[in-house]
Amino acid sequence: xxxxxxxxxxxxxxxxxxxxxxxxxxxxxxxxxxxxxxxxxxxxxxxxxxxxxxxxxxxxxxxxxxxxxxxxxxxxxxxxxxxxxxxxxxxxxxxxxxxxxxxxxxxxxxxxxxxxxxxxxxxxxxxxxxxxxxxxxxxxxxxxxxxxxxxxxxxxxxxxxxxxxxxxxxxxxxxxxxxxxxxxxxxxxxx
Ligand SMILES: [Zn+2]
Numbered sequence: 001x002x003x004x005x006x007x008x009x010x011x012x013x014x015x016x017x018x019x020x021x022x023x024x025x026x027x028x029x030x031x032x033x034x035x036x037x038x039x040x041x042x043x044x045x046x047x048x049x050x051x052x053x054x055x056x057x058x059x060x061x062x063x064x065x066x067x068x069x070x071x072x073x074x075x076x077x078x079x080x081x082x083x084x085x086x087x088x089x090x091x092x093x094x095x096x097x098x099x100x101x102x103x104x105x106x107x108x109x110x111x112x113x114x115x116x117x118x119x120x121x122x123x124x125x126x127x128x129x130x131x132x133x134x135x136x137x138x139x140x141x142x143x144x145x146x147x148x149x150x151x152x153x154x155x156x157x158x159x160x161x162x163x164x165x166x167x168x169x170x171x172x173x174x175x176x177x178x179x180x181x182x183x184x185x186x187x188x189x190x191x
Contacts (some may be wrong), residue, residue: 013139013154015045015129018154019069020151020165021133033058039118048110049119057118064092064122068129072152075133076141089126096123146170 021042026061036053040059043050048190052063067088071081096111098120112120131137132154139156144165153165164171 012156013132013137014070014129015068015132015152016153016165018042018065018125019072020153021065022069023151023169024148025069026150029039031163033061043083043112043118043121048112048124048165050121051115052116053118060092061118061122063088064126068125069152071127071133072141073150074142076143083132089129092119092122092126093130094123096120096126098124144170146174 022028023032033042034059036055039058040050040053067085070085071089073079074081074085096119097117099111101109101111103109110121110124114120117151132139132141135156139154141152141161142155142160144151144153145163146165149165149170151165151170153162155162164174
């Protein structure tokens with residue numbers, strides 16, 4: 001069963017979907033994994049189902065998330081990677097024992113060493129972050145053009161000119177703001 005949780009942004013890139021669980025980082029930040037259960041929910045919809053999660057595991061997850069955010073943001077602007085963030089990502093990657101499994105239908109599935117092993121799930125996310133930051137994947141890291149967001153996202157568009165982390169949220173908001181500004185200008189043009 002795949003639960004659909006409308007307030008999770010499900011992108012095609014695991015690592016940046018994960019960093020997106022803290023949105024509007026430069027505005028009124030919204031924490032989308034405020035409790036261990038919410039992390040369990042997020043992992044389930046991202047193909048990394050675990051039975052349970054402790055507060056310590058949630059803390060570790062958030063530490064990894066912020067480290068990926070820091071490293072991916074630096075990579076997006078070709079800045080030096082913060083050493084502490086790299087360390088956390090590498091530690092998380094090394095800690096897990098998740099195995100990639102090929103299903104009979106020819107799709108990839110992750111098998112965790114045990115159903116309570118959030119660390120395994122985090123290692124998959126960390127490895128995903130490593131692959132995009134290291135430039136192993138077809139796409140380019142960029143920062144969202146929304147001033148209240150500035151999230152690092154992975155642009156897989158052909159032209160590599162995507163401006164927003166998500167068309168449905170930041171992209172839409174920007175379009176609306178532009179539209180409203182134009183309306184005001186048009187109204188104001190009479191005097
Ligand atoms: Zn954004």
